Amino acid sequence: MSTxxxxxxxxxxxxxxxxxxxxxYIPTRITRDGRDGYPVEPGxxxxxxxxxxxxxxxxxxxxxxxxLEDVISMGLCGPVHDARSWTFDLDPGGVDPxxxxxxxxxxxxxxxxxxxxxxxxxxxxxxxTRAVVTNDFPQITxxxxxxxxxxxxxxxxxxxxxxxxxxMDAVMERVFTEVNNGVxxxxxxxxxxxxDQAYGRLWDxxxxxxxxxxxxxxxxxxTITEADVRLFTTLARFDSVxxxxxxxxxxxxxxxxxxxxxxxxxxxxPGFGDTIDQGQIKRHYYVVHSDIxxxxxxxxxxxxxxxxxxxxxxxxxxxxxxxxxxxxxxPHGVLAT
Numbered sequence: 001m002s003t004x005x006x007x008x009x010x011x012x013x014x015x016x017x018x019x020x021x022x023x024x025y026i027p028t029r030i031t032r033d034g035r036d037g038y039p040v041e042p043g044x045x046x047x048x049x050x051x052x053x054x055x056x057x058x059x060x061x062x063x064x065x066x067x068l069e070d071v072i073s074m075g076l077c078g079p080v081h082d083a084r085s086w087t088f089d090l091d092p093g094g095v096d097p098x099x100x101x102x103x104x105x106x107x108x109x110x111x112x113x114x115x116x117x118x119x120x121x122x123x124x125x126x127x128x129t130r131a132v133v134t135n136d137f138p139q140i141t142x143x144x145x146x147x148x149x150x151x152x153x154x155x156x157x158x159x160x161x162x163x164x165x166x167x168m169d170a171v172m173e174r175v176f177t178e179v180n181n182g183v184x185x186x187x188x189x190x191x192x193x194x195x196d197q198a199y200g201r202l203w204d205x206x207x208x209x210x211x212x213x214x215x216x217x218x219x220x221x222x223t224i225t226e227a228d229v230r231l232f233t234t235l236a237r238f239d240s241v242x243x244x245x246x247x248x249x250x251x252x253x254x255x256x257x258x259x260x261x262x263x264x265x266x267x268x269x270p271g272f273g274d275t276i277d278q279g280q281i282k283r284h285y286y287v288v289h290s291d292i293x294x295x296x297x298x299x300x301x302x303x304x305x306x307x308x309x310x311x312x313x314x315x316x317x318x319x320x321x322x323x324x325x326x327x328x329x330x331p332h333g334v335l336a337t
Contacts (some may be wrong), residue, residue, distance in 0.1 A: 012187075013291050018194035019185045023138035024117060030124060031147045034109070038133050040125060040147055040234035042071040045133065046098055048107070048123045050086055051335070052079040052284030054180065054233035055137040056122040061229050062141045064336045065271040067153020072144075073098060074337060077121060080287050085119040099130050103142040104324055107132040138176075141226060154330045157327035159226040168220050172227050175219075178205035180234050187246030187292065194245065205251050210258040215316070222317030229268060235263040236276050239302050241285045245293065254306055264311040271328045278304055 013019075030038045030045060038045075047063060049056035063072060075096045077086035084106030088096040095102055104123060108115040110131035123135040145159050157322065160168070182202040189195035209231070212219065219227040234242070238253040254260050267273035286298045320326070330336065 011291060012289055014190045015102060017190040019188035021181055021184065025138055026132065026134045028134045029139060029143055030133060042151055044127055045072050046125045046127050047072050047074045048077065048104055048121055048125055049074060050077040050079065050121045051280045053121050055238060057233040058141050058229055059122040060275045060336060061271055062144050064275065067327060068143060068144060068148060068151060070150045075099065075102060079284040086121055098127060100126060107211065141289045157224060157321040157324035161225060164220045168225060168227050172230055173221055174205060174229065175231050178202060180230060182232060183242040183246050185249050186248050190337060202248060206259065210256060213262050214258050217313050217316035222319060224320050225323040232263065232266045232272055235259065238280055240278050240282055245285050261311040262314055264307055264309065265306050265313045269320060270329045273307065274330050277335060
């Protein structure tokens, strides 16, 4: 999520205009051969994320599923930022213990002095230089799978199976444009016309997903893939934020039987629900988006108890990780770090 340098918390809606996400991220990659100057090296890089952010949530989930916790360290920003940057206010003294920074902005400036685009999470930071390497969130999770394979845990799942790769690319593209980003096009619409168009596209895609998932346990079949990671982070935030705050209110997720069961299935799978903090999620959206919610009031609901109820989707496939295994479950109430 980006910020605007000209307001206290960030301007997100431009009157009369549709929302268009700026996808110009730092394209540098961390690869096995180090062709961009940053080779794969355990212990060298730090993933900076925020539990509030769905784009960062992807990287947190994939890192956990692949067992890279001891290979790539993780720093977590708090849920509320200002126009300048995400901050490390969850850490003692408000300073990241590895990078020594109060603001993620400092890592961006260490790489590109006066960096002018949004200071976004997730970001991979080179610890020796304390400079950001990349914030290209789709590429980050792709490379965690393909470039870091030598360091995956035993039993790590195949998140990008060859047999369905072409179809998966098309599915992920539709999920991104119509759902992941679609909720933002609704929420940040600057006109009734742009909102109506975004709303229609979102719900066309949600209905398509419901139909697709009615006969298969996961988006690509019987096993979890990267496509499921990408959809889950939006569904996990739907009722608590997008339904009301972003006006995506045809139905709640909990009123869509197939998608609600699918989301609960993933939430109850190690590596998914144990990355979610609904308190931080709500605080981020309702406080930071002050042009949408000027009072800054954070709602108390919804009731979260439903996330742990039986989902009944085992009948569609009982090998969510295929030939792999689930990551070890965390103690009850403990979130992935």
